[in-house]
Amino acid sequence: MASEVHGADEGGLVFHPMDQFELKSFFGDGPIGMFTITNATVWMALAVVCIVAMMVFGSSRRAVIPSRAQSIAELAYGFIYKMVEDVAGKDAVKFFPYIMTLFMFIVFANFLGLIPMAFTTTSHFAVTVVLALLVFVTVTAVGFVKNGAKFLALFWVSSAPLALRPVLAVIEIISYFVRPVSHSIRLAGNVMAGHAVIKVFAAFAAALVVNEIPTAVGAIVTPLSILGITALYALEVLVAFIQAYVFAILTCVYLRDALHPSH
Amino acid sequence: MATDTHAAGHAADAVSAPGMPQLDFSNWGNQIFWLLITLVVIYFVLSRIALPRIAAVLAERQGTITNDIAAAEELKAKAGEAEEAYNKALLDARAEAQRIVAETKAEIQAELDAATAKADAEIAAKASESEKAIAEIRAGAVESIREVAADTANEIVAALGGKADAKSVTAAVEARMKG
């Protein structure tokens, strides 16, 4: 592990919680250009492979009585379909493949990132900002195409007193444009925070083998750190799913606003 | 963390790019390019292959379930009908049996009545015949008594030396017979 490499260089406990997010060229050590295959590329490709394996090969038998793999695919389908229908409304069902794409990519990127030594693509703002901006642009375009100028009623709160409406309109517009920011930072921040904290615990777990620390202290710190890593890992499994779910459900909420701006 | 294989290059990276790798904007183009390709691939795989297939399977299953439920309802209705028919047949059979029992009973009763009536009539006839015979015998007896009494009276009167008047003897016998 990198911390041991650093430990050998510098001595003592060394924390490099952000090293795991470094983007590297996958073949050789060359500079990263636009089309270089990096570790991010590889893990995105793995996510695609996993999604294809689950959704395409899992359902390839088209059985009326499903196999285990097919039930998982159907479960994912039903889960997101019901969410789109319930949250965004029946007329949003035509956006279901789009939301399914976002959800499947995020959930697989998150879970693949939990594999030790893996690279977590969703921990990078470059990825989540693009995802959030895609949603933002789509929602805004859909809002204007479907409702025309009436879409602006979203910012003009007709249930508020007239004097308050301009103030509320400013607040609503600001909150509308903050949406992609919070949408993207929530996902990347959650994933990054979890992984970084696990990494900090991992640095503490080396206490027993670092010469500068007394063995008695290390004998206490190391098991505690490993326990902490285990607990955090369980939390991260939960977070990996919940953040994908939250990203998808917020997309549905924004889509509902675009389709029915009156409320 | 895939740093083991790149440990040599790592130290140089750590010096040249400290801090958050996320904020190294020189990488953004690369990541965004591959992300967009990934998303497009996933979108087409899902929307062209996976989702329609799963939707078809789900619809087929729903159809199968609906058909099975309908068939089950039909069978249930048939079972109900069969039960009804069975109950009806049972009731009919029971009614028939009761009818036959009543008929037989009535027949037997009629035969019994007829036999009784016949017996009664025969008994009555025999009784009347007997009565008639008894009456005849009695009449015969009465007549004989009268004759015997008259004869006896005549004889007694003659024995006493009188001459019995047949008419008065008969009257006297009649009077005694009535008394």
Added chain:
Amino acid sequence: MEGQLAHIGAGLAGLGTGLAALGVGNVAANYLAGALRNPSAAASQTATLFIGIAFAEALGIFSFLVALLLMFAV
């Protein structure tokens, strides 16, 4: 000196994550209280629960981000 101030600032910003935890706990606690009072309506509101938690947590993540920026980027 400036780097040390940045680390102090990062620690202060880290307080925000803890406060966001209070907010998330508040959302979950009120959801639970409502769900116990009316269990039949609970299932239909889990989506709202997660949206509420997401909004509350986003702000905590912002302060975590500020801490990271102070630590690594400033």
